[in-house]
Amino acid sequence: xxxxxxxxxxxxxxxxxxxxxxxxxxxxxxxxxxxxxxxxxxxxxxxxxxxxxxxxxxxxxxxxxxxxxxxxxxxxxxxxxxxxxxxxxxxxxxxxxxxxxxxxxxxxxxxxxxxxxxxxxxxxxxxxxxxxxxxxxxxxxxxxxxxxxxxxxxxxxxxxxxxxxxxxxxxxxxxxxxxxxxxxxxxxxxxxxxxxxxxxxxxxxxxxxxxxxxxxxxxxxxxxxxxxxxxxxxxxxxxxxxxxxxxxxxxxxxxxxxxxxxxxxxxxxxxxxxxxxxxxxxxxxxxxxxxxxxxxxxxxxxxxxxxxxxxxxxxxxxxxxxxxxxxxxxxxxxxxxxxxxxxxxxxxxxxxxxxxxxxxxxxxxxxxxxxxxxxxxxxxxxxxxxxxxxxxxxx
Amino acid sequence: xxxxxxxxxxxxxxxxxxxxxxxxxxxxxxxxxxxxxxxxxxxxxxxxxxxxxxxxxxxxxxxxxxxxxxxxxxxxxxxxxxxxxxxxxxxxxxxxxxxxxxxxxxxxxxxxxxxxxxxxxxxxxxxxxxxxxxxxxxxxxxxxxxxxxxxxxxxxxxxxxxxxxxxxxxxxxxxxxxxxxxxxxxxxxxxxxxxxxxxxxxxxxxxxxxxxxxxxxxxxxxxxxxxxxxxxxxxxxxxxxxxxxxxxxxxxxxxxxxxxxxxxxxxxxxxxxxxxxxxxxxxxxxxxxxxxxxxxxxxxxxxxxxxxxxxxxxxxxxxxxxxxxxxxxxxxxxxxxxxxxxxxxxxxxxxxxxxxxxxxxxxxxxxxxxxxxxxxxxxxxxxxxxxxxxxxxxx
Numbered sequence: 015x016x017x018x019x020x021x022x023x024x025x026x027x028x029x030x031x032x033x034x035x036x037x038x039x040x041x042x043x044x045x046x047x048x049x050x051x052x053x054x055x056x057x058x059x060x061x062x063x064x065x066x067x068x069x070x071x072x073x074x075x076x077x078x079x080x081x082x083x084x085x086x087x088x089x090x091x092x093x094x095x096x097x098x099x100x101x102x103x104x105x106x107x108x109x110x111x112x113x114x115x116x117x118x119x120x121x122x123x124x125x126x127x128x129x130x131x132x133x134x135x136x137x138x139x140x141x142x143x144x145x146x147x148x149x150x151x152x153x154x155x156x157x158x159x160x161x162x163x164x165x166x167x168x169x170x171x172x173x174x175x176x177x178x179x180x181x182x183x184x185x186x187x188x189x190x191x192x193x194x195x196x197x198x199x200x201x202x203x204x205x206x207x208x209x210x211x212x213x214x215x216x217x218x219x220x221x222x223x224x225x226x227x228x229x230x231x232x233x234x235x236x237x238x239x240x241x242x243x244x245x246x247x248x249x250x251x252x253x254x255x256x257x258x259x260x261x262x263x264x265x266x267x268x269x270x271x272x273x274x275x276x277x278x279x280x281x282x283x284x285x286x287x288x289x290x291x292x293x294x295x296x297x298x299x300x301x302x303x304x305x306x307x308x309x310x311x312x313x314x315x316x317x318x319x320x321x322x323x324x325x326x327x328x329x330x331x332x333x334x335x336x337x338x339x340x341x342x343x344x345x346x347x348x349x350x351x352x353x354x355x356x357x358x359x360x361x362x363x364x365x366x367x368x369x370x371x372x373x374x375x376x377x378x379x380x381x382x383x384x385x386x387x388x389x390x391x392x393x394x395x396x397x398x399x400x401x402x403x404x405x406x407x408x409x
Numbered sequence: 410x411x412x413x414x415x416x417x418x419x420x421x422x423x424x425x426x427x428x429x430x431x432x433x434x435x436x437x438x439x440x441x442x443x444x445x446x447x448x449x450x451x452x453x454x455x456x457x458x459x460x461x462x463x464x465x466x467x468x469x470x471x472x473x474x475x476x477x478x479x480x481x482x483x484x485x486x487x488x489x490x491x492x493x494x495x496x497x498x499x500x501x502x503x504x505x506x507x508x509x510x511x512x513x514x515x516x517x518x519x520x521x522x523x524x525x526x527x528x529x530x531x532x533x534x535x536x537x538x539x540x541x542x543x544x545x546x547x548x549x550x551x552x553x554x555x556x557x558x559x560x561x562x563x564x565x566x567x568x569x570x571x572x573x574x575x576x577x578x579x580x581x582x583x584x585x586x587x588x589x590x591x592x593x594x595x596x597x598x599x600x601x602x603x604x605x606x607x608x609x610x611x612x613x614x615x616x617x618x619x620x621x622x623x624x625x626x627x628x629x630x631x632x633x634x635x636x637x638x639x640x641x642x643x644x645x646x647x648x649x650x651x652x653x654x655x656x657x658x659x660x661x662x663x664x665x666x667x668x669x670x671x672x673x674x675x676x677x678x679x680x681x682x683x684x685x686x687x688x689x690x691x692x693x694x695x696x697x698x699x700x701x702x703x704x705x706x707x708x709x710x711x712x713x714x715x716x717x718x719x720x721x722x723x724x725x726x727x728x729x730x731x732x733x734x735x736x737x738x739x740x741x742x743x744x745x746x747x748x749x750x751x752x753x754x755x756x757x758x759x760x761x762x763x764x765x766x767x768x769x770x771x772x773x774x775x776x777x778x779x780x781x782x783x784x785x786x787x788x789x790x791x792x793x794x795x796x797x798x799x800x801x802x803x804x
Contacts, residue, residue: 132661276598
């Protein structure tokens with residue numbers, strides 16, 4: 015297994031308006047993306063990787079002259095890795111509304127000449143998928159060998175099979191859920207309130223004031239971080255370990271290592287993440303609910319995905335998106351007699367496990383991509399051309 | 410079962426300095442308390458009720474001419490109720506550092522003539538117990554028939570059996586833990602950061618500025634509230650129910666009922682709770698760890714409690730203080746051949762269950778107090794007089 019080595023981000027501008035689920039329309043936009051490996055002559059070996067909350071198009075490899083710049087899924091994607099870039103052409107794309115390059119709230123709204131800020135339209139998982147589909151059109155990719163994602167990225171992967179089923183042969187959705195629970199929404203809402211009520215937020219137009227609502231971002235990140243780790247993992251890693259030899263008996267100083275860790279995570283995050291992007295992305299999570307348009311019947315929703323094949327992976331200690339939530343998806347697929355593999359990995363790390371280098375997890379993903387590779391040799395599935403025409407309408 | 414009816418809070422001033430666990434000394438202080446029922450001639454039917462985070466000495470009954478002023482454990486304490494005030498003399502006492510009457514950060518520090526604010530000394534569970542013991546001395550109560558508490562109140566009840574075992578016949582500790590886990594501390598720390606970084610906090614001396622760090626308090630309460638409810642209870646009560654018929658597609662407006670509920674809880678809390686008290690009480694939770702002085706061996710810690718009898722109660726869906734944590738205490742007691750009853754109640758409500766009117770839970774508590782009442786008839790336990798002398802030293 016080797017490294018991809020240096021990679022270079024690319025960008026593509028789209029001037030055709032993108033209709034959004036909210037009813038708003040984004041007049042034009044730019045997507046930042048990266049690709050690894052080589053698209054084969056049949057254009058049948060493309061894998062799209064969808065990112066989660068604070069990730070980006072930089073999935074794998076490193077940037078030249080930038081230390082510690084490995085992509086967020088570099089342990090999974092590369093030559094000889096479970097998603098093998100010697101065999102697959104892998105695409106990472108940064109979503110609309112992000113703060114990592116693609117058009118988002120930090121950019122100027124051409125209609126007003128002012129930075130979007132809080133006026134950037136609310137984007138959904140479905141909108142992201144539609145924007146990604148246009149990128150594929152431009153890259154000349156009619157059908158994906160696989161769409162892959164974890165957490166919020168898994169929701170996008172699932173959404174691909176519902177909106178563009180003819181363009182997807184396989185869907186790999188890791189540590190994800192068919193929608194957020196009330197508790198999931200609750201955590202998002204507390205994080206949002208922390209940001210929005212920070213006096214430096216200025217109604218989402220803080221850029222003009224030369225400030226950043228760092229206090230809110232810190233608290234939001236700390237809350238998020240607690241939900242990414244399992245109770246046990248936190249206990250193993252930190253327990254009640256103290257920072258100093260003796261207690262200081264202070265309400266504001268750090269006493270416990272876990273406090274130090276969380277504050278550090280919050281501080282780091284507040285230095286690079288955009289507050290409006292945080293609001294947009296947590297809302298995209300809240301809104302995702304493919305069953306809603308089908309009387310809350312997830313099986314009816316997934317009837318659209320017939321013809322796609324699935325791998326679902328969950329982690330035993332993930333209490334953010336628990337195995338039960340993945341099993342709901344599996345059941346909905348089975349109810350439609352859709353081909354689905356499901357792996358419930360006994361891992362101690364909680365939700366974060368999907369980003370970690372767990373041997374059993376990576377074996378499952380590797381084995382699945384072996385199967386996908388066999389399909390690549392045998393050519394595209396039926397019906398792909400019909401969808402090409404539909405997809406082409408977007409261009 | 411009847412109601413206690415109108416009750417009247419009382420207060421008692423203590424001018425003898427209270428040495429605190431931190432090494433600081435509180436020169437003098439006042440405790441607010443309430444009593445229900447009648448102390449018998451033998452003074453053997455007293456039950457002390459310890460309160461948790463945002464409760465007070467107002468355990469049961471109502472205040473005259475104040476609507477909806479029932480005490481926080483009114484469903485458990487009263488004539489004919491599980492803790493029967495026809496048989497027991499029940500004492501509720503507000504802890505030091507609180508914002509509900511007893512000496513706390515909102516009061517004036519006599520040494521400086523200024524409001525304590527963030528300079529109020531850090532108080533621990535042990536300090537509270539010692540202050541409560543002095544109140545009992547003044548009330549002429551040598552030995553408690555029972556010390557009772559839930560959550561943080563349960564920690565105080567446990568601490569009583571370790572610091573003053575001769576003064577306790579029975580300990581009833583509900584929904585509690587032998588210490589906080591890393592995850593518990595993490596949630597407390599996020600709440601504290603939300604408060605401390607609110608610009609209206611002014612380093613804890615906001616009173617002088619005529620403001621209150623409401624933004625921080627709101628966020629703190631919202632976080633807390635999520636941990637009080639079970640995932641399932643939240644799902645049953647709110648699920649993904651929307652506030653309006655249609656989505657607004659907004660990052661700041663309320664879309665889901667759970668958001669509305671949480672914001673309401675946060676707003677209410679920020680109107681009446683003191684920010685410095687919140688910091689102090691979450692720290693008291695963090696610090697409680699009776700095993701720490703015994704090489705983390707909880708059984709060794711509870712050797713001190715021999716002679717006391719225990720009822721431990723936990724709730725199946727409590728993920729803040731899970732049944733596993735109560736079982737750790739039960740094991741430590743059993744290892745010391747201490748008489749302990751343990752009930753794990755299958756209840757859907759999460760941590761909040763300890764405050765709710767669950768029939769099985771209340772039957773267990775009622776049955777236990779029947780047994781305590783039998784003991785009251787048979788007189789105090791051995792060794793009580795020896796401790797009287799020790800206790801008397803405090804007066």
